[in-house]
Amino acid sequence: MRVALTGATGFLGLRLVRQLLEQHDSLTVLAHAGSGCALGRITRFMELTGAPLALITELPRRLRVMETDLCRPGLGLPNAEFRRLADELDVIWHSAGNINLDDDLGSLRRTNVEGTRRVLELAAAGARRPLVHHIGTAFVGGARREGVIYEDELDDRYGFENSYEQSKYEAEVLVRDWSRLHGRPVVVMRPSVLVTDLPPHPELPEHPLQFLSRIVESSARSGGLAERDIPDEYRPVVRLAGHPHGHLNLMPVEHAAAVMVQLASRPPSGRADVYHVVHDHDVATTVLTALVERIAPVKVRLVEKRPDDPARLEAAADLYPGFTPYLSHRRRFDDTRVRNLLGPFSSGIRVDLDYLTTGISTRRTASATGAP
Ligand SMILES: NC(=O)c1ccc[n+]([C@@H]2O[C@H](COP(=O)([O-])OP(=O)(O)OC[C@H]3O[C@@H](n4cnc5c(N)ncnc54)[C@H](OP(=O)(O)O)[C@@H]3O)[C@@H](O)[C@H]2O)c1
Incomplete structure (x- = not known):
C-alpha cells in the first residue's frame, strides 16, 4: 500500500510519521519545498525522541521525499510528476497547514483551504482512488463557548475566534463537499490543542x-x-x-497520532467520517x-x-x-464515535x-x- 503524507516535518506530522512507519514499510513525504531538508529534520526528531537506531538508519530507504508546495497549482509539481504520484497512491494523509492563529485570513486560506483543494485534486486524479485522511481541528466549532460540540456538527453560525478557525472550517467544508460530489470516502480527524511534555x-x-x-x-x-x-x-x-x-481540551500529541493511525485502519463508511481526537479530561x-x-x-x-x-x-x-x-x-467536544470504535480513552x-x-x-x- 502506497501512503503519502503532507506536513511530515510538523509538530503532529513527525509523530504521524513515527506511527505510520510501524504499519508501512515506506512512506512518501510531500515535504514543504524550500523549507530545509525534510529527511534530516525527521531523522533529528527520531534521534531526539529516542527512536531505535535500526529505525533511524533505515529512514533514507523507507522515506521517499518529494518537494511540494500547497500554495502552488499541482502542489508545485510538473504535470507528469503530479499524475504519476496521483496514480500510485492508495492513501493520502493531509497534515500540512498554517497554524498561526493570528495570521491574516488571506494567507491562512492560501495554505489551509487552497492547499487542501490541491490535495483533493491529487486524490481525484489518482487511478487507485486514494483515501484521504484530512487533519482538521476541533476548533472548527468556532466561537461557540459553551455546550457540547458533536463530531457530525459543522456550522459557522457562532462565527470564529480567529482567522485560523475560519480557514480550517472552510477546508473541512471543502473536504466534505468533495466527498459528496465524488462519492469518495474521507476521514476527518479533529484534534483539540496538541501538547507535549517534551x-x-x-x-x-x-x-x-x-x-x-x-x-x-x-x-x-x-x-x-x-x-x-x-x-x-x-x-x-x-x-x-x-x-x-x-x-x-489539550491532547498529548503522541497519543493523538496513535489514535489517528488506529482510526485510519478502520474501514471507512464511504462518506465523510469525522472524529474528535481529544483527551477525556x-x-x-x-x-x-x-x-x-x-x-x-x-x-x-x-x-x-x-x-x-x-x-x-x-x-x-x-x-x-x-x-x-x-x-x-x-464547551466540551463529544468523541462518541472514536470511543465506539476504539473503546474508552486509554492514554493514561x-x-x-x-x-x-x-x-x-x-x-x-x-x-x-x-x-x-
Ligand atoms: N498543533 C495543534 O495544536 C493542532 C490542533 C488541531 C489541529 N491541528 C492541525 O494539525 C495539522 C498539523 O499541525 P502541526 O501542529 O503539525 O503544524 P506545524 O508544526 O506548523 O506543521 C505544519 C506542517 O505543514 C508544512 N507546510 C506549511 N506550509 C506548507 C506549504 N505551503 N506547502 C507544503 N507544506 C507546508 C510545514 O512544513 P515546514 O515545517 O517545512 O514549513 C509543516 O510540516 C494542521 O492541519 C493543523 O491545522 C493542529
Whole structure:
C-alpha cells in the first residue's frame, strides 16, 4: 500500500510519521519545498525522541521525499510528476497547514483551504482512488463557548475566534463537499490543542502553547522582571480576559497520532467520517494561568473582558490575541464515535501543570523535575 503524507516535518506530522512507519514499510513525504531538508529534520526528531537506531538508519530507504508546495497549482509539481504520484497512491494523509492563529485570513486560506483543494485534486486524479485522511481541528466549532460540540456538527453560525478557525472550517467544508460530489470516502480527524511534555528544542517544531513561554519571557524582560522567585505580594498583577470556570481540551500529541493511525485502519463508511481526537479530561483555565505564574513572576487575574487600559506587561502578555478567547471557553467536544470504535480513552497521560510546564519551559522548574 502506497501512503503519502503532507506536513511530515510538523509538530503532529513527525509523530504521524513515527506511527505510520510501524504499519508501512515506506512512506512518501510531500515535504514543504524550500523549507530545509525534510529527511534530516525527521531523522533529528527520531534521534531526539529516542527512536531505535535500526529505525533511524533505515529512514533514507523507507522515506521517499518529494518537494511540494500547497500554495502552488499541482502542489508545485510538473504535470507528469503530479499524475504519476496521483496514480500510485492508495492513501493520502493531509497534515500540512498554517497554524498561526493570528495570521491574516488571506494567507491562512492560501495554505489551509487552497492547499487542501490541491490535495483533493491529487486524490481525484489518482487511478487507485486514494483515501484521504484530512487533519482538521476541533476548533472548527468556532466561537461557540459553551455546550457540547458533536463530531457530525459543522456550522459557522457562532462565527470564529480567529482567522485560523475560519480557514480550517472552510477546508473541512471543502473536504466534505468533495466527498459528496465524488462519492469518495474521507476521514476527518479533529484534534483539540496538541501538547507535549517534551521540552522545547531548537531543532523541533514549536507547538501551540510554547508561545506562552516566549511571551512571558519577553514581557518579563521588557518589564524588568528577570527574577522569577519573588514573593507573591510583590508580583505585578496581569489581567487577562477569561472565565474562572473555563476549561480547554489539550491532547498529548503522541497519543493523538496513535489514535489517528488506529482510526485510519478502520474501514471507512464511504462518506465523510469525522472524529474528535481529544483527551477525556479538560484542563481548567486556572491551570493555564498557574502555568504563566510558574514561568513568570506575575500574578494573573482573570477578568471578564480585555482591559481597555492595559499596562505594558498586560499588553505584552496579550501578544497572541488569537489564543486569548480560549481562556473563556467552557464547551466540551463529544468523541462518541472514536470511543465506539476504539473503546474508552486509554492514554493514561495526565495533562496537568507539571506536564505543561515541562513542555514549554526551556528552564527546568524544581516542581517539574523533582530537583531541589
Ligand atoms: N498543533 C495543534 O495544536 C493542532 C490542533 C488541531 C489541529 N491541528 C492541525 O494539525 C495539522 C498539523 O499541525 P502541526 O501542529 O503539525 O503544524 P506545524 O508544526 O506548523 O506543521 C505544519 C506542517 O505543514 C508544512 N507546510 C506549511 N506550509 C506548507 C506549504 N505551503 N506547502 C507544503 N507544506 C507546508 C510545514 O512544513 P515546514 O515545517 O517545512 O514549513 C509543516 O510540516 C494542521 O492541519 C493543523 O491545522 C493542529
